[in-house]
Amino acid sequence: MATPQVPTTTSPLDWLVELPQRFARFALVGRWRTRLITGLLCVPLVLYAVAELPPRAHIALSLFLMSAGLIVARRFPEHRLIVVPISLAASTRYIWWRGTHTLATTNPADTAASLLLFAAELYAWSTLLGGYFQTSVEKVRAPVPLPKTGPLPSVDVYIPTYDEDPQILRTTVEAAMSMDYPSDKLAIYILDDTPKPPYKQRPRESKEDFSARSKRLRDRMQSLRALARSLGCGYLARKDNVDAKAGNLNFAMARTRGDLITVFDTDHAPTQSFLQTTIGFFIDDEEVALVQTPHHFYNPDPIERNLYHEGIVPTEGHLFYHRIQKGNDFWNSAFFCGSCAVMRRTALDEVSGFTTSADIHTVTEDAHTALKLHAAGWKSAYMPIPQAAGLATERVADHVGQRIRWARGMAQIFAQDNPLLKPGLTLAQRLNYFNAAWHFFNGLPRLIFLMAPPAYLLLDLHPLLGYVREAMIYALPHLFLAWLGAALMHRNTRHSFWPDVYETLLAPYTALVTTVALFFPKLGKFNVTAKGALLPEARFDWRRALPCLILLVLGLVSLVAAPMKWFRYEAHQDTIVIATLWNLLNLGILGGVMGACYERPQRRREHRVDRRWPVSVRAAPERAAVEPEQRQWQGWTHNLSYGGGCMEVERGAVLPKQIQVTLKTEYGITLLADTLEQTRLTDATLVRFKFRPLSNSDHRVVTRNLFSSSDSWVHEDYAFDHPVRSALLVALSPLIALLKKPRWVQRIILGAAEEQPLVELEVFEACPSCGAVPQIAAEDCAICEYSLATRLTSPPVRVPARKPLATMLIPALFLITALGLAVGYKPVVNVFEFYMSMERWTAVPFQTRVAELNQAHRELRALHRQLGEAIAGEGLAADDFDAFWNDWESNLLDVQRNRALYGEAGSRVETAPTERALYAAVLSMKAAGTELQDIQSGRGDRVLASDLLLSANASLDEAAEGLGIPLR
């Protein structure tokens, strides 16, 4: 039995940890004391967020706090909560500065761009806040054991179905019927909601297709009824399809009597321990109305499948079910996710059942049902061990369709029954529900972030008024600490940049859907997510990729335009570089989206499940006549499905074409199969085989084998985030998709996969009577029967290991730099001085200097024009020329003196290029003037004077561009 590795603190600095603990104990005595102390502790954070500091102080503080964050992340990851307030303060500081200093109001276009970008940033900031709230603390529950004596509540299991493949439904029903629970307390129902006649012909559907579809649907009802009869479960069908899934569930509720109601989607097959691990919560606490378990998918979603990173990069769902729902559960706001959940009938009755159009119009009735339950004062629990598995969407189109439904539904709830305003909820519940809905509004902000660099590089819009270097010293700490905080909070459930790929793919759609839903919440129908789709050939999903493709093209054009702009606008080179870097980041993500849209073929009807079971193989019975001495081979399966599988047998074995495979598992079975392919490896032979058609009873046993083990799905775990590797993977996504995971990329991916969890899962010894059941300790080893004492323990929180001291070099460098700046150590200050003026707030403000330079430019233009006219003219009388010359020269000197045009000397670093240009213009004009004098005296060269004038003009143009003055 492996013991969990709990990180131990051995650092000499550990005593520091003890002091805050003591203080915390003191602070937590009495509610008011806690509030007062917490409020007081927030004061420095607020101060930091809003204090206006000179750059030197600002940079020093930023480096100091970034260094503190890095030290925590690398040496004290178990104290990750420390980073949250620091990150919040840095981000709020950035947002405060953006809101108070950088909103452009120069012209309507810039103003609009500026407000849009700021709104998007404000949105991002609010989701950061919400994210921290949801993930900083979490509740990780272990199943509550069922009582050994006393009556158990009766359970109705609803499996609603619409038009899915009956074979998928069969698996689910079989798995449900295998659940360990007293049969007299368990009733399983297929809730057949097959579309009812009269059917409508769809646009562009031929008559033949229409009649075939109608027939298929009619037949489907028959087959489901037969299925239910053959499996011995209940069958309920209604006359219409009103209110879709919610209506179907409510229909069943009215016709069944179980104390508890369990809902499985058509494709969600539960393990045998599902009820044992969930029912206990209801017995333990009568206020519990809902127990939700994670949705686990045994096939990859289209993005991870198309990009070949199954099991390497956590999916969106993994973050939600293994981090966010745990956080929600802490605040008693775990949501109902539509499936794999148990609910108390009395609670549902109290809130009038599942949400239908009688409550509000929403296509995510599950979340709203939970919202109603919470508002009515009921509790929820989240049992984080996967106890059922289903099918993820197979195609990008289905994935997009499903997320559109979620986004629409949550936006509808947001618009019609906003959690912030709904009576009966606690503040935390409000915030969590708000976050859940608010998250789906990310489409529009994400589009803004994607379009901001092209808007600047191509259209010359300025969404941020100010000096880009200054913006960077505000933005970098904010971005860095937000990234660090998110990485620490999400740990191994989220890898950097991948959520961006997911969200970017969906952004154009969710932006539209949420916006529409916000204003017209009653629009939109429930669409059932298609499962089990097939794709014979690889193809690029142009339709889904089109919006992102347009953005990609825009980004690429911007990338080409950037160097031209860079050479043309010398004064704005910093901004162009930053915009280009931002654009590159966007392009990487958009590349990932393009890769994800290149769909791999999906030819298997049945998804393989990774299973490593012992098998014995021998020739099929019909071969007995041919081979009287039957040989038997031993081996291990790699994966299995109802259709076949892959196994490895001893090296050198040559299996006959027809074989019989015996699975040596808890539910052992022997099945006939045909070998398809045998591959010789160095130490084994890899055999791919196909089962012959399974009988109903075989199918049921295979289902038990594949889906019923309690620990079937608990092994899913991911390595901790490695940002560089993540970035590389995202950037290479198009290549990976196109080249079908080339070897050199595979090395990178495998490199990521090889990273083993540093803290092992807690593993319990196998039950001697019913075989190996890791993670499950059966106290009386009766799990194979109706064990009432099953104990399934949640895995402990995985914490990344402390990094070696060598990795402290970067934070140490930050810290030393911060100290150098704090004490004003010249060599350090000079490094930053090169970058920007360190004393901005004590000298002439940036805006002021720009205003002066604007005036200088205007005045020089006037003098330039006069000089041009004089040079082009026929020449003046000597007296007139002297008067002209005196005036002109003194005016030029006045401009130079009054506007302090002396090149870069003494100027602010950020205006240096403009100052240089204006100074060059002054020098050229002086030279041209001198030449004019010579012309007047008959010695000068008019061409040279004109050239000098042209040169001055070019310098003035350069200055104008630096100052943002449009040129004619």
Added chain:
Amino acid sequence: MLHAALLLLAALLCAPAAAQDAPATDEATDESDDPKAREAKKQGPQSFEVKFDEHLMLPSDVTLQGLLAYETLTFTVPRSWELPSDPVLELNFEHSPQLLGDRSSLTVRVNDHAITSIELNRKNAVGGTARVTIPRELLDDYNKLTVLVTQHVTEECEDPFDPSLWSRVNKSSLIRFAYNPKPITEELLDYPFPLYDPLSYGPAELTLVSADDELAPAAIEALGVIGLSLGRIAGYHTLNVREPVATLAKAETNALVVGTPEDNRIVEKLVSQRNLNAGEGLIAVLPHPDDPSLAVLVVTGKDEAGLMKAAHALAGHDRYPVLAGKVAKVRLSESDDPPPSRRTPKPAPPDDVFTLEDLGIPDQTVRGFYSPPIRVPLQMEGDSKPRLDGARLELHYGYGAQLDTRLSTLEVRMNGVVLHSVALNDEDGEQSAKLTVELPQAVLEARSEVEVIFHLFPVDFDPCRRVSDRMIWGTLFDSSEFNIRRDHYAMMPDLGLLQHDLWPFTLREGKGETDIILSDAPDRYEAAAALQIAAEMGRLSTEASPRLAVRTAASGLGTDHAILLVTDAPHGAYGALESGGALSLTGTDDRLLKGDGEGELQQAAVDSDYGSIEELLHPTAADKAILVMRGADSEDLLGMVRGLKDVRGLISLAADPDQQTNNLAVFGQIGPPRTLSVGDRQQVGTIPLASRVEQGLRKSWWLIGLMVLLAALLLAAIGRLWASGKGGRA
């Protein structure tokens, strides 16, 4: 209109200084005690030169640029003048020698009548002078003098921005008036005329006449009331109190006689009191016995109550004209507010948000290629400290539709520092646009000036096409709004703060009252000094109901701000301060004025004794201050008080190269005052916690980092412990 407004602004800014430097009239400069001279003046017409720089408040030469440019000045003809001949304008000018004489001209207009036009040719390019007679019949009380130039340097189309197109009207130009003084009108309905003529040049002059050396307390109190009201009425003209005299014959300006017949024997000679009953007052305006162009105002009463009634009636006469005729009896009159303040622009009100209208500045429009800056003086309380990032100016402006949006800009400066510049390309700009300008704490001072400059260029400018500058204009609306969050605190005592409208003694909204405390038995010089201060306080104070008490020291120090006028005469309040050790420089007069050889005093010693001004905090009222103005004798005291209204004099009190605050200034007959700091300073007013924290953090910003880290550590620890207590984990 614009130029008039600008003139007014300039006048307000420069009035005290100019007034101090410049004699009020030729009478003032020429007058002497010699009766022959006075007689000679009466013989023939007198003359007066209205100088552009001194009297028309033209601080610098006027440069006229472009093809067509003009400048308008306003001059007055004082009411007491009778013009026997036409005044002569002596216009000194110069212009660009490149101007073509046959196409360039200078035209002078008076009240829109052209009176002359001069060719601007090479001959008069430098040192040109035009002597023009202004027909008398064109003149009115207020007159508009316009100098208009048409300038050309070529025969063809011209660039109006050509730097050769310039002319300059020198500030040394003047209008020479010959006049005969009119006899005064003995009519109280005209009050404040002839005591004060709003059309006159320079400050109003007044001589206090008292036959007795000592003035009665009631007369002193009445002087306070009259002084305050006269100060208000005179406004920017200010009121100069001359040295008091014992007989009317010695009074060379308008005279003021205050007191009951018992206290001031002259009263009895001037007006009969026979018909007066107890409690009744009497006011009379009489001609000066020696000079009918001068007036004598008599404010008296049967008794002290009557005297006060008369003083109050006089103070309220501008709003409730109850006085008529040569002599008016006052039976019923109650203490009322003095006349409303005519000060403009006004100081900033105490609220954070105020508009230009609140400052008394109306909409301002500028026109033309070279439009002058619109100046907005901003005068805040002496102890006001703008908060960091807490000051903004929201400009509401509009401009002509014919502007080139690419070139035309609006520039905002404060105290000479450019704060913002914005292109005039707002779509709504032709009606009303807004611009918010941050006023940096480093630039914003208690006494500041904002300049709003429109750089205007016509759209599609074509030199060959006539562009009227009427087309290009910019307006700053009076709804423009300052938002200045400020704290109020100062280290006191500090004489430098007096430059902010005699802060903290000025009467401001909700800021308490001020007492002027004279010696136990004040003489006429001290009374004149009190009158002078009262007038100054009246001029500066914008409060609707200022309360200023002028009294003797007999009633003690009181609990308000106090200005002690001290001479060698016995002074109860001063004595109490001295004996209580409240004064930083206690001891004998010798020590203060002669110097006793000790370090600081030795440095401060002056060549000849004159006086001192010392500011200290009130010994019993924590937030009140006392200003001790001490003269070697009462004549010196009056001199010092008269100097007090000179802004430059006040600034010199604060002028310390080390930026140290001073609370003592020692005056000599020659040279500037010597200032030094003696004793301890205290903070008056409270610094709000937020500002205190802000200041602390600006000094020790690194503390923020430590505090944030500490807070994060503790919050994380609390969060972890709390979460585990709730069955969760962090």
